[in-house]
Amino acid sequence: MRLVVARCSVDYAGRLSAHLPLATRVLMLKGDGSILIHSDGGSYKPLNWMSPPCTLSQVELDDDQTAAGVQQVWQVTHAKTADTLVVSIFEILHDSSHELGVDPGLVKDGVEAHLQKLLAEQIEHLGDGHRLVRREYMTAIGPVDILARDASGGAVAVEIKRRGDIDGVEQLTRYLELMNRDPHLAPVQGVFAAQEIKPQARTLAEDRGIRCLVLDYDAMKGVDSGRPTLF
Structure with a gap:
């Protein structure tokens, strides 16, 4: 799993369109290809996400993006629906990767x-x-x-x-x-x-x-x- 804390904006295009304006957020990139975008509130629910199967690619910046201060653009594309999630990163504050291994799943107590x-x-x-x-x-x-x-x-x-x-x-x-x-x-x-x-x-x-x-x-x-x- 890769965890990135970044100042970013996010645009989603698919069955509906959604926009997250520039703010500091946590980007969670999971081993199954999914991405989740979290704020510091809202409990467990992400602000936006892309479920697997999907692929992430880094898009080449154009002049307008460079002038606006964008450092990286990630495009996450769903393999079946072609929905896209575009993350425009202005500053990365933290970037780390962690190998979690195979999860045993939830074990319920009192069943x-x-x-x-x-x-x-x-x-x-x-x-x-x-x-x-x-x-x-x-x-x-x-x-x-x-x-x-x-x-x-x-x-x-x-x-x-x-x-x-x-x-x-x-x-x-x-x-x-x-x-x-x-x-x-x-x-x-x-x-x-x-x-x-x-x-x-x-x-x-x-x-x-x-x-x-x-x-x-x-x-x-x-x-x-x-x-x-x-x-």
Whole structure:
């Protein structure tokens, strides 16, 4: 990635025309060919940009540009649409390049897979005497997140969501219907577990005999959230 801080003006021509008058800005040239033009405000959103695939070329200055004090002109052209972004640079204040390598992508914390892993490791959140049978117990319509046994040996099917809504309750209901046809499992108790359960989902779950469990993700990770854990 190349980062340039420069006094520049910018002109965009394509499906619409736009002009940024002369000011000091950050020009971000990325390895995929894209360019983003940032000011010192506006949070993450650039003032203007050109998405890949595109190419950058340096244009030869004419007499008028030289007389106006322009030092360089960059023209960025989109490969598919022929839209152009022309950056007229009057002064470069900073110019550096950095090799960032391959980015692993965004890793979300607190997703359902993390909750499933933590609950499997801390199966006692289901109640005293519970033990884990397995994660991702396969049924004919997909895997239920956790299969456990309670203190008396009864089967417990747990469906985990970050935010529990009616669709999640319906999903667990379908799993329970299939699992209760298996004489080795029936009767199967259902537990709907989530960090937050919507009132309508709780009402539906309880009407169908499904127990609701609110998970405190921070507490399960060993981080004090300051919030009580509800069951």
